[in-house]
Amino acid sequence: MGPDEDLVRGAWLPVVGVEGERRETGLLDVLFGADAVRRLDLPVPTMLPAVLRQVLLPVVFDALGLPRTRGEWGERFAQGGFSDQEKEKLADYLGPRYGDRFRLFSERPFAQVAGLSALNGETKPSTLLIPSVASGNNVPLFSALSEADHLDLPPGQAALWLLHAHCWDTAAIKTGAVGDGQAKNGKTTGNPTGPLGQFGVIMPTGRTLYETLLLNTPVRADGLAAGDRPQWAWDERPDSAAAKSPAGPEWSVRPAGGLLDLLTFQSRRIRLMPAETENGLRVRQVVVCAGDRLALTPQEELHTAWNHTAKPKAGQPARRPRRHTPGRAAWQGLGALLALALPLDGDGVYTSQLLRQTGELLDYRQLPGDFALGVEVCGLEYGNQSAVVENAVADSMPLPVASLLADDDWLRTAILECVEQADRVARALDGLHADLRRASGGEPLPRDKGERPSARFLHAVDGRMRRLLAGLRTIGEDYDMLERAREAWEVTLRRAALREADGLLAAVPPRAVVGRTEKVNGKEVVFRSGKAAGLFHKKLGDILTRLADAVPAEGEAA
Structure with a gap:
């Protein structure tokens, strides 16, 4: 076996160090040096939860156990990195205990079914694992490849997309597998998407990978559930657990058996097909069949609102x-x-x-x-x-x-009010746009068509909102600073809104000054540009109350 096929020691995880250096490393090294890694440098954002949930978090949880109290969690956090004793446990877990189960092309391949074959005997291109590349019914508009093209994936990249498929794969018809008694006419139907495709993922992150792992570690007084095992240790589950082994072609509809089972849920049965090429070992073909179906997203799911x-x-x-x-x-x-x-x-x-x-x-x-x-x-x-x-x-x-903080909402209230102000100003701009279109003889844009001024406005203030949130992290209990920050935010909103409004007013034809009359809800309403601008500025004053008494900014006059 080549080193690239060994996920424990092979270089397959791309990371960015705390000094900004980029490198690829293996599972054991990335955990040992988690305090020196700023973040994972993955091909697409949706791969981060896949790697954390399918590999990093369950390995740490199973090897070290969950913190039973907030104090125990705090002790781990204060360490800044895994202790020598914890590293010994991780090394044992990824060595003598389960190290041989983290290999891509072995008798028991990681997250796959050894010998999996389709009922029709066919294999699919490796592009089937990548949503952004054309494959089957999934034909992205700007894909550089078609289904007829080959994509040779190095083992490390194939491992990343393998994890991604278990979490995010599309639904509907899947190839029937040899040995799957539920396959009919060479296929299975009714497959849902991967578990993460059924909700919006929310993941807290820290300054290092170690902090990110801890922030995604729940505190549970009872620890892990009895009999809860990750997919690579499925054979250790109690016999009473009525579910199919993820190492075989059969699948079942079932609830998650615990946190480790949920994180490593095998929603597909997959086999990577390695081939020797002039560039070394590559994955060009795959078999992707139906996998376990999660009966219901459990209430213990960590990463969703x-x-x-x-x-x-x-x-x-x-x-x-x-x-x-x-x-x-x-x-x-x-x-x-x-x-x-x-x-x-x-x-x-x-x-x-x-x-x-x-x-x-x-x-x-x-x-x-x-x-x-x-x-x-x-x-x-x-x-x-x-x-x-x-x-x-x-x-x-x-x-x-x-x-x-649940019981001290002063900062939370202020932040939500800032967000609400931006939303209200955006809606006021869309209202101005609609009124100007009516005044010019047209109709307002349909809800789902056209470019709206609100989108341009929100994009313009996006960077300032992120700076505001970053600054408020160090505000402590300085209420005066919070008030100054909110005043600055209102200035930002007004300037961006006036720039957008001036552009809208400059674009209307002369006939909009005279306007036109329409019936709205049975009443005659006059729409003209001057009236629309006046109404917009009134709304702006009602929204930005801290600036309502200030001298009007340049260009604010209707």
């Missing part, structure tokens, strides 16, 4: 995982990320378990108040019965950890 329903329908859970909205920056969804309590009356949102835990750790002084917390969000938008990928959602942002 929830939609809470006060009165769910019969047979439906009170909480369902929440998806991200395509086309919106992460900070525009802060209302969901900072929803720390279940709605008392009616429906509402509820943030992820890990973000709630982060606030609790700060409250119990296990995290410093100025900790540089980051949040990564990502997701895939599927189309045509979830059989194709239409869009990807990915963003990251700084987040003041003090905004996650």
